[in-house]
Amino acid sequence: MPLVPLHIRGKKGKKRSAAQISSTASASSTPASSSSSPGNEVTRSRKKPHGSGPGSSRRLSILERLPVEVLVLVFTESQNVNLMYCNRHIHLALDNKYSLVRLVTRAFAPTWLKHFGSPRSREVEAPDVPPIYGAGRRDIARLQENLLAKKFFTIDLALSAQQLWFDEFRPSKSGRIHCLPNCKCSCCAGNGAAEDAIFNASQSFERDFQLAKDSVSRGVEGWSGFRSRQDVEVGIKLNPKRLHGPWDEDTEKLIFWLVTGGIFVDHQNWDPQVCINIVLSHANAARDINPFFAYNARALVSFTHWPLYEAYPFYLRNKPDPPGSKWDPVRLKFNEYLHGTFDGHDSRDIRRMRRDAGRDVDDSDAPYDPDNDYWDSDDDAGYAY
Template sequence: MSLTPIKVKGRGRRKKWQPPDPSRIRNNRRKREDEDDQENAASHSSKSPKRLKKNGNKKSELEQLPTELFWPIAVMSQNPNLMMVNKQFRKTLSARSFLLELAVGAFGPTWDKYFGLSKASLLASRQHETDQCPGDYKFQGDVLAARWMNIDLLLQAQQVWYRQQGTKRCWKKSQCIYWTLNTQTPQDQEGQQAEGVHEAQEAGDKEPDVPEIQVWFDQEWQEFRGAFSAVDDHGSYKRGLIMGIAEDKNKGYLDLHPLTPVPDRLLKGPFDLQKTKLLFWLVRGGARILPQHSWEVTRVGFEQIMSLEGDNITLAPYLLFFYHRLGVFEWGHWPDFVLQEKADWLDEMLRKVSRADAPEKYRLYKFTLLWVFQLATYTRAHG
């Protein structure tokens, strides 16, 4: 009688390896797909359960909205950073058409009331008070601080807003924000013109239509640049020009809320032509340095201006003037020790830089020391 063999797991002869039967694999796969067809929609019959689970995530209610409904909601949220939530939002809200709508939503209320009116006319009628100015200054500041905002988009947004009005606006061109001996108009004459503009506007009379916003802006930019033709080789200006700049701060328009902060990226540089033009638009539109602005930021910006090279060095006088009009060099922003520190630095640089070897740098340092800092000292002494 033979003994019963005892089988122990792991013992005995190992089976020879054979490749899997393809027909068996196909049958198992077909069986799983048939089971999936019974549980899922017919459109997903060819996908594996893992793929179905991955693509089955539902979109948010905002993402499911059509673009024509989503854009107005995004504008009313007054949050330019909404496009950073996810890739779908970034794709939908990065279109130039939406960015224009966002800019119009931010600045439109202010333009509705003040567009086409010079600052002098607003001062005469006391319509410039902060509590009476429409528009959300925080929303405007957030839009200006966005990386995608530039002067071309802002002017195009203003043109879009103007066309949306459907009617002509009463428009009073302001004087150039830069006082010059050739273009200066007596203040009383401008005040009389301003009163006539308000009377015509209240009566419903319309002046000739405003030109294209870009053309209008370019004209005033050229006027502003032309005012600097008075500078001589020594970096100084013709007699009376400095005093005129110091005394006349009521030119320009009111294109933004008085409490709208100037973004740090436009104050500390680095600077190029596009940023310079955007600063010109802000200064022309009534921007000012506010208490929340840090003098450390503007000191960095001043150093960036002094370090401009090549073609950009021609922008330095414009930027310094913008700093002056914004109030950077005033006592309430720059401390005395910072002003003295930069004046001493300019003295040292004038001794080091040769007028023959680096005429542009020498002229810039001379201009800054003789005009900007003398004007700042005069302003601090006379309030």
């Protein structure tokens, strides 16, 4: 049976002659001269950003059309931190110290109004004691916790906000204000002399911080006795990301302000690996350990329940060398914290780990003696950090 031929038709259109096709091609390949008439000049429209220009199809939102002063007021009163991340226009209007100081002031005002001038009820050296929320104040704590997790929250921002709060909303209750330690003046917040009371947040904090730094340089453990104030809402938990090293001085000050200001360090419920990473970020062999972290590390991270494979080499690296050699008291402090981790392990587990690392080549079954076990730089290859 013969095949049926198929005829496929294209678009119908007027056929162009060869002369027309060649003239069109030559016109498109020849650039227009600068002396050509305006009617024949080829113009190129420049691409405009989305949402800009009078001819844009996108209309500005109600918030974007507000004056900056009103937008800042909405930002601070709503306490919606995510507002500044809505779009580029709002972010540029709100991402500045003026707006952020007022946001922090508004968020921490209920705490400062209640606790300003009153001593802390619990010891500074035990920030890991579970706190008790005040009645109806969980939302306040949640809001402050959200702010503390942001990168823009710095010690300068916190002190500026507290100064602004005191200057504009001077506390009416009687009681001593946060004056300098051992101040002999009658610095009371109330009537009479209180109207003349002077509070300088930066000076007061700086004095406390330098006293704590001086105590650390003398090998005193802990920060107690230098500052005991409820500057953050009771129940706020410290984000462990804040503790990662290395620290500069601004980070030291912020951690000091938070810990001595009543934040809850819930390190007992952190994953042990989180604590390990924090300590190793400060105890890198290539640099000195931050003493300000070391002498308060036990209150900031947990040294218990570390995996033996992580705790044991760290312990050996920070032990003092054999008698007569130089040793670092700051590194030795970490070893005191680790005793409860690996000393409680079965000595057979430690011997097995030593054999696996090539440290016990004789495969000895003698009892393990941690006091006679020292770190050798040749053994670095046996451990992973």
